[in-house]
Amino acid sequence: MSRVLIVGAGLTGSLCAHLLKRVRTNQLQIVVWDKARGSGGRMSTSRCPSNPSCTVDLGAQYITVTPDYATKHKSFHDELLARGILAPLTAPVEGMVMTEGSRNFVTPKGVSSIVKHFLKESGAAVFYEHHVTQINLREGKWDVSRKSGSSEQFDVVLLTIPVPQILQLEGDIVNLINENQKQQLEAVSYSSRYALGLFYEAGTQLDVAWAARYITNNPCIRFISIDNKKRNIGSPDVGQSIVVHTSVPFGIEHLESEKEEVQKLILHQLESLMPGLPQPASVKCQKWRYSQVTRPLAECPGQMTLHVKPLLLCGGDGFTHSNFDGCTESALLMMDVLEANL
Numbered sequence: 512m513s514r515v516l517i518v519g520a521g522l523t524g525s526l527c528a529h530l531l532k533r534v535r536t537n538q539l540q541i542v543v544w545d546k547a548r549g550s551g552g553r554m555s556t557s558r559c560p561s562n563p564s565c566t567v568d569l570g571a572q573y574i575t576v577t578p579d580y581a582t583k584h585k586s587f588h589d590e591l592l593a594r595g596i597l598a599p600l601t602a603p604v605e606g607m608v609m610t611e612g613s614r615n616f617v618t619p620k621g622v623s624s625i626v627k628h629f630l631k632e633s634g635a636a637v638f639y640e641h642h643v644t645q646i647n648l649r650e651g652k653w654d655v656s657r658k659s660g661s662s663e664q665f666d667v668v669l670l671t672i673p674v675p676q677i678l679q680l681e682g683d684i685v686n687l688i689n690e691n692q693k694q695q696l697e698a699v700s701y702s703s704r705y706a707l708g709l710f711y712e713a714g715t716q717l718d719v720a721w722a723a724r725y726i727t728n729n730p731c732i733r734f735i736s737i738d739n740k741k742r743n744i745g746s747p748d749v750g751q752s753i754v755v756h757t758s759v760p761f762g763i764e765h766l767e768s769e770k771e772e773v774q775k776l777i778l779h780q781l782e783s784l785m786p787g788l789p790q791p792a793s794v795k796c797q798k799w800r801y802s803q804v805t806r807p808l809a810e811c812p813g814q815m816t817l818h819v820k821p822l823l824l825c826g827g828d829g830f831t832h833s834n835f836d837g838c839t840e841s842a843l844l845m846m847d848v849l850e851a852n853l
């Protein structure tokens with residue numbers, strides 16, 4: 512039985528786990544480690560502390576399927592649609608730019624339900640609060656260390672974490688990445704932005720005509736969504752929620768600022784854009800240091816093979832592009848390399 516470790520329980524990691532199940536399943540033990548307390552990564556869904564059924568998507572907002580991927584990844588889209596995890600986006604989004612032939616989908620149960628679905632289907636053993644710090648080569652296996660707890664040995668390691676976080680790992684991995692690979696990885700860049708989630712008490716009315724809106728003339732805010740309306744859900748017992756995304760220049764300018772200060776600045780700008788907005792029951796501020804990929808790995812190969820025997824691969828949106836199909840493409844290409852080397 513070979514042990515495979517997937518580092519990262521975001522979309523790419525969950526898809527790798529799901530796809531691995533189809534590969535010599537009785538010969539592989541699939542383990543997933545994530546440093547966070549739950550799954551989703553940048554496809555995360557947050558709950559209101561006082562009413563867990565009130566949720567907000569702080570990262571990815573909707574899934575856009577372009578015509579070429581509609582064919583190429585049809586089985587993934589169909590599976591999620593059949594299970595009600597994806598549903599067509601029908602609510603009005605002001606300022607949305609659509610490319611011809613593309614379709615948009617929302618996630619009624621929150622965007623993390625996509626990741627949770629693939630993890631559950633995979634049957635992988637998933638461990639949270641497992642922050643990988645070092646990867647060393649010991650007697651033909653990968654010895655993987657984490658921030659707390661003992662290291663463990665694996666036959667294959669798949670890294671599905673943002674590229675700058677791959678470059679922060681210590682141990683033998685540092686010398687295994689050759690100079691050319693290092694240069695390529697260092698050239699990958701991401702935007703940074705903040706997200707604010709506002710949770711309301713049940714019964715609070717938010718009287719706006721749109722479900723989401725792109726903002727073009729504000730120094731701080733780029734996108735606002737009445738999240739439950741965008742996802743086409745609602746119940747009298749559950750409060751509404753709003754998500755606000757800042758612009759990238761604002762995110763970069765305030766990257767090292769105190770979160771409380773940033774939250775105040777965003778709320779102040781929100782009040783100017785939506786005067787008279789009721790007081791939320793709770794607010795969550797999220798910093799996305801690595802938000803969306805602005806420069807992927809050259810030629811978008813979907814993955815990079817850092818070592819063959821034992822196998823060490825890395826992938827994710829940094830190797831393609833930042834959306835559902837970019838992560839799917841990366842996971843599929845990682846599986847091709849894995850199958851060829853098992």
Ligand code: FAD
Nearest residue numbers: 519521522523546552553571572573643827828833834835
């Ligand atoms: P991630 O989701 O980043 O997952 C990586 C995981 O690795 C994380 O869970 C992290 O906790 C974990 N990790 C990191 N380092 C370590 C470590 N050392 N040890 C253990 N675990 C570690 N996409 C769309 O399709 N539509 C959208 O509308 C959209 N909007 C977006 C808006 C925002 C604000 C953001 C931030 C992203 C958006 N995206 C959107 C992009 C999309 O969310 C990402 O492309 C996708 O989620 C990336 O998935 P991933 O699994 O590759 O990486």
